[in-house]
Amino acid sequence: MSKKVLVVGGVAGGATTVARLRRLDENLEIILFERGEYISFANCGLPYYIGGTIEERDALLVQTPESMEKRFNIDVRIKNEVIKILKDEKKIEVKDLSTGKIYEESYDYLVLSPGSTPLRPPIPGIDSPNIFSLWNIPDTDAIYGFIKENCPKKAVVVGGGFIGLEMAENLHELGIEVSIVEMLNQVMAPLDFEMAEIIHEHIKSKGGNLYLGDGVQTFDYKDGKTTITLQSGKTIETDLVILSIGIRPNGELAKDAGLEVNQRGGIVVDKNLRTSDKNIFAIGDAIEVIDFVNKTKTMVPLAGPANKQGRIVANNIVGRKEEYKGTQGTSVAKVFDMTVASTGNNEKTLNKLGKEYGKDYLISFIHAKSHAGYYPEALPITIKLIFDLEGKILGAQSVGYDGVDKRIDVIATAIRFGGTIYDLKELELAYAPPYSSAKDPVNMAGYVAENILNKDVDTIFWNELDDLDRENSIILDVTDPEEREMGYVEGSINIPLNDLRDRLDELDKDKLIVPYCGIGIRGYIASRILVQNGFKAKNFAGGFMTYGNLFC
Amino acid sequence: MSKKVLVVGGVAGGATTVARLRRLDENLEIILFERGEYISFANCGLPYYIGGTIEERDALLVQTPESMEKRFNIDVRIKNEVIKILKDEKKIEVKDLSTGKIYEESYDYLVLSPGSTPLRPPIPGIDSPNIFSLWNIPDTDAIYGFIKENCPKKAVVVGGGFIGLEMAENLHELGIEVSIVEMLNQVMAPLDFEMAEIIHEHIKSKGGNLYLGDGVQTFDYKDGKTTITLQSGKTIETDLVILSIGIRPNGELAKDAGLEVNQRGGIVVDKNLRTSDKNIFAIGDAIEVIDFVNKTKTMVPLAGPANKQGRIVANNIVGRKEEYKGTQGTSVAKVFDMTVASTGNNEKTLNKLGKEYGKDYLISFIHAKSHAGYYPEALPITIKLIFDLEGKILGAQSVGYDGVDKRIDVIATAIRFGGTIYDLKELELAYAPPYSSAKDPVNMAGYVAENILNKDVDTIFWNELDDLDRENSIILDVTDPEEREMGYVEGSINIPLNDLRDRLDELDKDKLIVPYCGIGIRGYIASRILVQNGFKAKNFAGGFMTYGNLFC
Ligand SMILES: Cc1cc2nc3c(=O)[nH]c(=O)nc-3n(C[C@H](O)[C@H](O)[C@H](O)COP(=O)(O)OP(=O)(O)OC[C@H]3O[C@@H](n4cnc5c(N)ncnc54)[C@H](O)[C@@H]3O)c2cc1C
Ligand SMILES: Cc1cc2nc3c(=O)[nH]c(=O)nc-3n(C[C@H](O)[C@H](O)[C@H](O)COP(=O)(O)OP(=O)(O)OC[C@H]3O[C@@H](n4cnc5c(N)ncnc54)[C@H](O)[C@@H]3O)c2cc1C
Ligand SMILES: CC(C)(COP(=O)(O)OP(=O)(O)OC[C@H]1O[C@@H](n2cnc3c(N)ncnc32)[C@H](O)[C@@H]1OP(=O)(O)O)[C@@H](O)C(=O)NCCC(=O)NCCS
Numbered sequence A, B: 001m002s003k004k005v006l007v008v009g010g011v012a013g014g015a016t017t018v019a020r021l022r023r024l025d026e027n028l029e030i031i032l033f034e035r036g037e038y039i040s041f042a043n044c045g046l047p048y049y050i051g052g053t054i055e056e057r058d059a060l061l062v063q064t065p066e067s068m069e070k071r072f073n074i075d076v077r078i079k080n081e082v083i084k085i086l087k088d089e090k091k092i093e094v095k096d097l098s099t100g101k102i103y104e105e106s107y108d109y110l111v112l113s114p115g116s117t118p119l120r121p122p123i124p125g126i127d128s129p130n131i132f133s134l135w136n137i138p139d140t141d142a143i144y145g146f147i148k149e150n151c152p153k154k155a156v157v158v159g160g161g162f163i164g165l166e167m168a169e170n171l172h173e174l175g176i177e178v179s180i181v182e183m184l185n186q187v188m189a190p191l192d193f194e195m196a197e198i199i200h201e202h203i204k205s206k207g208g209n210l211y212l213g214d215g216v217q218t219f220d221y222k223d224g225k226t227t228i229t230l231q232s233g234k235t236i237e238t239d240l241v242i243l244s245i246g247i248r249p250n251g252e253l254a255k256d257a258g259l260e261v262n263q264r265g266g267i268v269v270d271k272n273l274r275t276s277d278k279n280i281f282a283i284g285d286a287i288e289v290i291d292f293v294n295k296t297k298t299m300v301p302l303a304g305p306a307n308k309q310g311r312i313v314a315n316n317i318v319g320r321k322e323e324y325k326g327t328q329g330t331s332v333a334k335v336f337d338m339t340v341a342s343t344g345n346n347e348k349t350l351n352k353l354g355k356e357y358g359k360d361y362l363i364s365f366i367h368a369k370s371h372a373g374y375y376p377e378a379l380p381i382t383i384k385l386i387f388d389l390e391g392k393i394l395g396a397q398s399v400g401y402d403g404v405d406k407r408i409d410v411i412a413t414a415i416r417f418g419g420t421i422y423d424l425k426e427l428e429l430a431y432a433p434p435y436s437s438a439k440d441p442v443n444m445a446g447y448v449a450e451n452i453l454n455k456d457v458d459t460i461f462w463n464e465l466d467d468l469d470r471e472n473s474i475i476l477d478v479t480d481p482e483e484r485e486m487g488y489v490e491g492s493i494n495i496p497l498n499d500l501r502d503r504l505d506e507l508d509k510d511k512l513i514v515p516y517c518g519i520g521i522r523g524y525i526a527s528r529i530l531v532q533n534g535f536k537a538k539n540f541a542g543g544f545m546t547y548g549n550l551f552c
């Protein structure tokens, strides 16, 4: 007799699971339960529909229940919520939300892909009619409708994660003045602070207001307007509030059934994505995964992993054993005209795990160009590459306008293979002037890393400047006088790189020399000249571009 | 005493070598010889300066002799041709082209980066005043000047390689009607035929005239016009001819000195890029390299490898042993609005090596979208992935409008790690709607490859259609009636995928069923339904998109 598979949740993970299951086995009985009205919709496209970039609402519905039934012969039950798992009986209880009727359904295998739910902490006033979360189609319709009807002039996005920033951009597109409130001192948690600062500047340049290191204390709604009082005491008046302050996994169903869940309520699974019950699998936002880089347990709510896990579970169910090897957290977001992407671990994560800069990991930090500088529209791209003392890549972050996703995808691929910075320098990447440079920024990040590992250059980072003993050091601007006129580090002296060899006697050998240039290359060359001439030198990583971003 | 290093050739390989050498060692005596007037120029940018995309001629000169001397303390000798290597005496003979004087220079190490020279076969009339090759700044000035002065209306590019096509595009940008003459039956040799066909269509859609499988017999110049007679007898009248029919390595200097060269005149080097003389290294276009994938010897004239080799040689000279592991031939070119890129081996190469489809390698061929279909401007991207029967990736080609370079860079990275198609499906790549899909096209190419390796699907390619026994097969169009109205394969019958399960009895189990759809996905799903219902089926790879391109 053919097996019966029940799947809970009809979007990224769930829909992929049933499609793959059907391709693998025409005879399975497959039922897909979705408590909402829609399955298989493009969660990730929702902000862009609100902003008008995606014009047709239908475009968001990748598959409908009808097409799923016809194409994949799936019994799709929307507005049916799975309310209980009776694991010992291999049954579930389902509530038909249209009729209120509760019924049972038995299974051979059960797959949980229930996703997650946006947090709505009990802040006073949070239930005001102009405060929204964005997670699904009804949320989208509500926000869309609200904007159409009320033409808000001002909006506040609470939470500077990627959905928050995408919403900020899309509201801005609609001509709405946007403020972003974020509890941390930076937006975009996958980035380290100095990388996020580039984004902060960009948001401000677009007219966005940033309230960093500040949280919402209260919302006060009156006559269509909400006054937000922040923990700092500041107030913001606004017509619309978007909450995107985090999510929690939908793990209750699993927990109530006695399946193992972690502290955050995430469903615990093994390598084959099987829960603590051998007939129940779980995937997507709701599960705990292994961090591919540091091998600790984590939760990574992203569509790519959810889709991949769905396919793996389908394979496992039909008896093709396949393992899920962990999640790197590779992600990307468009933030106004910029792109932010990252993969693997950032410094904050490493520090939380007790890893120390210099002892456990090192950093290659470069500003490069998206493609050959002599070809039009070469735009800046910043890469921060983190690697251990053997050169193994631990993570990378990139911010820029063009080609950011490409460089992160390449590094993500290298990480997947356990690659080192030596591998990065050897990568043979596609080069023609409109696309890259003969030394791609990824190669360059590898070179810089190698120079650091080889101790050919010593580097000083922005966050070490404060501790620099100014008495016993010289900050050496090696740019040309025209460049210096545009700005320089307070207290620095200027010897253009091309004159340095002739003017070494102007420098004191007992002091630490900190050369810097525009982005870091000439500072590095200066370092090499200095060190070989008996000076102590530390190149300032990122040069004036980074300094300016952080301190000017 | 400090060592003396001489470098022959002052552009991609040579300039990189001296820059790295100086960074490594302040004390080396370094002399750079360049027979031309310019060093360190952007060869790859030349076509774009002619076309006006790069506006400033100066932008092409990345470093000048002066800046190279000041920054890197290099003795740069332009218009100095190295005419002889006296390897036993560790000396070279140099001709100062300004004065005609010949002098000697001794070395501890000699680095050869003499590049290559465009072919000018002895075709009658080839020396006419409107026939040019493009290789360096003087060539560029000549073409640029000719166009300014003569305002040609028609141009013929002889040779459909990447420089030829870049020139075609740039001449077209100037409003010149362009014809391309190519001896092979396709442009862009790194692509296989069916991939090149996409480019052929694109060139034609831009108004370019293509003469494929035809060579130049004679050029007849008269009154500013050249009549080209092709081997087929066809004639083309034109105002301007650009020759880009290939290159030969500048290996004579090495050969004359008794260094080992290969049949094509390419300089033979070992893993450390050392020639048959231990004090002489060679790099760049002039050397023979190992094909990274198939391990045979080959020559790959590209800027990325030349640059990387330069850095490796510098390391080796200062005693840091480093190996060059071979060249994959990763390359990319912009062809009008399209992008063409590839890495590793194509089918033609494999076939030349005696490898057979099905026996030695298999193919995953997909049409996908540059990013999520529901986000605006998602454009088609085609990927052809070649892998062996263990799944190891041998090569990939891609053609499209956006994101082509990214996908090839990712696969190039996987190849570098000896990756398999199983690795591709697991890659965790950056996804947000403007950049990719939750299942990136690279993942998708991996899935399709896995299905082929697992024999979950049998695939039929365009070049197997001719041999298909039409009597005993049914070509099954599984698209919807509206799609079928736009075109279909002659002799096919139509059962939309969503109706297939209900209409299986219309099909003959004794015949081979060849389902096809728009791009291949529904054809695959149809195959799965058919096979599990006892039919023999082969999905037509690439669906009607490929069929239309090749046969309509
Ligand atoms: C606005 C937005 C933008 C995003 N952008 C990106 C992006 O750019 N890139 C990216 O990688 N990720 C993005 N994501 C995240 C991505 O969409 C999720 O990680 C992914 O959808 C998770 O898949 P899942 O199957 O676990 O959950 P979901 O896709 O959320 O599906 C879970 C479904 O289960 C249903 N369900 C829950 N419990 C039950 C029950 N008891 N009975 C029946 N049904 C139930 C829910 O109604 C829901 O429809 C975005 C998410 C949002 C909301
Ligand atoms: C128009 C054009 C577009 C290109 N586009 C791309 C692209 O998009 N991507 C890519 O990867 N590659 C591209 N290339 C190829 C790339 O430029 C070469 O592969 C690369 O420059 C090779 O480096 P090299 O150091 O070996 O030779 P070159 O850079 O050519 O330098 C060799 C130099 O040596 C000098 N020389 C030779 N013999 C002597 C001697 N006896 N004495 C003194 N000097 C000597 C020559 O004058 C020459 O300047 C392009 C090339 C051209 C011409
Ligand atoms: C729509 C949805 C049900 C599709 O699932 P799917 O059928 O597994 O995925 P796709 O349509 O991308 O098709 C992938 C399949 O086609 C195959 N395929 C892709 N291109 C192919 C080609 N050119 N030729 C042959 N087969 C091809 C793949 O191998 C894969 O099949 P497999 O898993 O059996 O190997 C599911 O992805 C979904 O619900 N998406 C929307 C929700 C979502 O993901 N949200 C978050 C992101 S916004």
Ligand SMILES: CC(C)(COP(=O)(O)OP(=O)(O)OC[C@H]1O[C@@H](n2cnc3c(N)ncnc32)[C@H](O)[C@@H]1OP(=O)(O)O)[C@@H](O)C(=O)NCCC(=O)NCCS
Pocket (backbone or CB within 6 Å): A365, A366, A367, A438, A439, A444, A447, A448, A451, A519, A520, A521, A524, A542, B010, B011, B012, B013, B015, B016, B019, B020, B023, B039, B040, B041, B042, B043, B044, B045, B062, B063, B303, B307, B311
């Ligand atoms: C211009 C030219 C001489 C430069 O050579 P180069 O100095 O080796 O290359 P770059 O200017 O790209 O600098 C690379 C160096 O800067 C370092 N670097 C790059 N970014 C850095 C940063 N942000 N901080 C510190 N160091 C950095 C790299 O590590 C590398 O040094 P290393 O080799 O010692 O490790 C040479 O590339 C050239 O002649 N190019 C034009 C010709 C050509 O390539 N043509 C074909 C393509 S069009």
